Amino acid sequence: MASGTLLYAQSGGVTAVINATASAVIQAARARKVRVLAGRNGILGALREELIDTSRESIASIRSLAHTPGGAFGSCRVKLKSLDEDRAKYERLLEVFRAHDVRWFLYNGGNDSADTALKVSRLAKEFDYPLTCIGVPKTVDNDLAVTDCCPGFGSAAKYTAVSVREAALDVAAMADTSTKVFVYEAMGRHAGWLAASAGLAGNGPDEAPHIILFPERPFVEKDFFAKVRATVERVGYCVVVASEGIQDGSGRFVADAGGGKDSFGHTQLGGVASHLAGRVKDELGYKVHWALPDYLQRSARHVASKTDLDQASAVGKAAVDYALKGMNAVMPVIVRTSDTPYRWKIEAAPLSKIANKEKKMPAGFIRRDGYGITDKARRYMEPLIRGEAPPPYGQDGLPRYVSLKNLEVARKLPDWEG
Known part of the structure; x- marks a missing residue:
């Protein structure tokens, strides 16, 4: 059994499959006997010491996250500035991490979230605190660098x-x-x-x-x-x-x-x-x-892509694997190995190559007149929407989504005044 606690948090606009990533993270950690806390409303939960104990949830509820949209633990749009400008906030994070023996921090978000995870990893190194930080990809905008596509x-x-x-x-x-x-x-x-x-x-x-x-x-x-x-x-x-x-x-x-x-x-x-x-x-x-x-x-979520769901789950599992191996300041990214048939795999990429970078549509994907897509764009996107993964439906005709208990652990520190 690994020693320490894993903290998972969601950031920015949520997606139809971000909870599938959360489900994969928690299940992978449980299989390794690692305790998982979740930040309530993303990084704010860590700053406020509002940490949800996922061990209080049944395995059935955790599995049901895979077909439930939204952000199960709450997300937030909060961007931390540089280590110098927001140093008090970063030091507060480390204080909370120490108090709850957090040794692995997984931040599930986009460009800005990758930047935050990278900065936290650098501060932990400065203070000689044993912390492994992993960025976990998510965005409907598909604008993360390095990864072939973004879950969501x-x-x-x-x-x-x-x-x-x-x-x-x-x-x-x-x-x-x-x-x-x-x-x-x-x-x-x-x-x-x-x-x-x-x-x-x-x-x-x-x-x-x-x-x-x-x-x-x-x-x-x-x-x-x-x-x-x-x-x-x-x-x-x-x-x-x-x-x-x-x-x-x-x-x-x-x-x-x-x-x-x-x-x-x-x-x-x-x-x-x-x-x-x-x-x-x-x-x-x-x-x-x-x-x-x-x-x-x-x-x-009712019309989610099976490919997308599979990839969202895969990055969650890989994030836990990377964290427990001590692969600090990396992100599990999707690598396309073939268009026909469509094949992909997960690899680790440095957060330094992803943070605050934005991947725009390649010129070759936009039709010459500027008003449509090219065949090249179609070949890239079409596999990403393939497959159906409908949620289970109840007798009332509506999807059966799960609501978690989201019970917090006891606080150990004074209230955050930031």
Whole structure:
């Protein structure tokens, strides 16, 4: 039996399969007789010493996490600054770790979370505290460096492609006497991966989506209007998928909601679909409908990708293996070994090559005219949405999701005043 406690925490926007990673972490640790605590609301739980004792949960509940969306222990959008600027917070973390004999810290999140795990590992080394820090990948944006794809993306991509295909059938049915243009807004601040996944919904220029707007390409309104008009005149209707992060030629977000910055320093976005719908109606006179799926994109466990679920579980198990081997400051990443047939494996990558780096859509994935995806992009994304992994359903017709007890261990330190 390994000596010490493992602390697991979730960070940032959750996904349809992040709890599958949590389930794999806890089951792998239990198999090695390692106690697992979970931070309530991510890193805040560690700072506040609000630590959930996962040993109080039944194995049936832990297994049920694999088909339950959301963040079972709570997540948070909190970015720690540099070791110098936020030194008191980092030292508080080490104080809590010491108090609860935490020897392994697994932080399940994106770029910023990888950065936090890396900084904590460096501070622990400075204080000569035996701590192994592992970043565990998660993000629907698919923008983590090094890894071929991110757990969470495949399911969000599947939801997007399915939703766009279904909505397009609706629009096609009504186009003669009603809606001519439908605008669907996809998540994606700087990287257009999720918007691109909508391209899997159809093949050829006459199948929806007819237009995809990527943040990697400047939005030119005049050209956009011309493309919409030409599509309606040729097909009879036009389905548009727009990334929330599209920018004009000056670099201003088209969907800047005017809500300031979040805790990560990101501009609050929202409303690109409604904005585009209004502009199309005013300029072209078409009847327009729009949709903002927002959280639905990342919480739709009922239509999760089996590939995504398998990968989310695999990185969780590997994270525990790496931690117990003392592989400090690394992340288990997905490595694609073959496109046809699709094959992948898990390898360790240094957090220093992942932290605060952002993987955008390659130029070769975006069609030359800037409004669609290429065959290369399709070959990359299509395997990620394959397979079905539906949750169990109850007699009421709804999925049977689990709610944990989330009982905390006794606190040993004074309240955190940060």
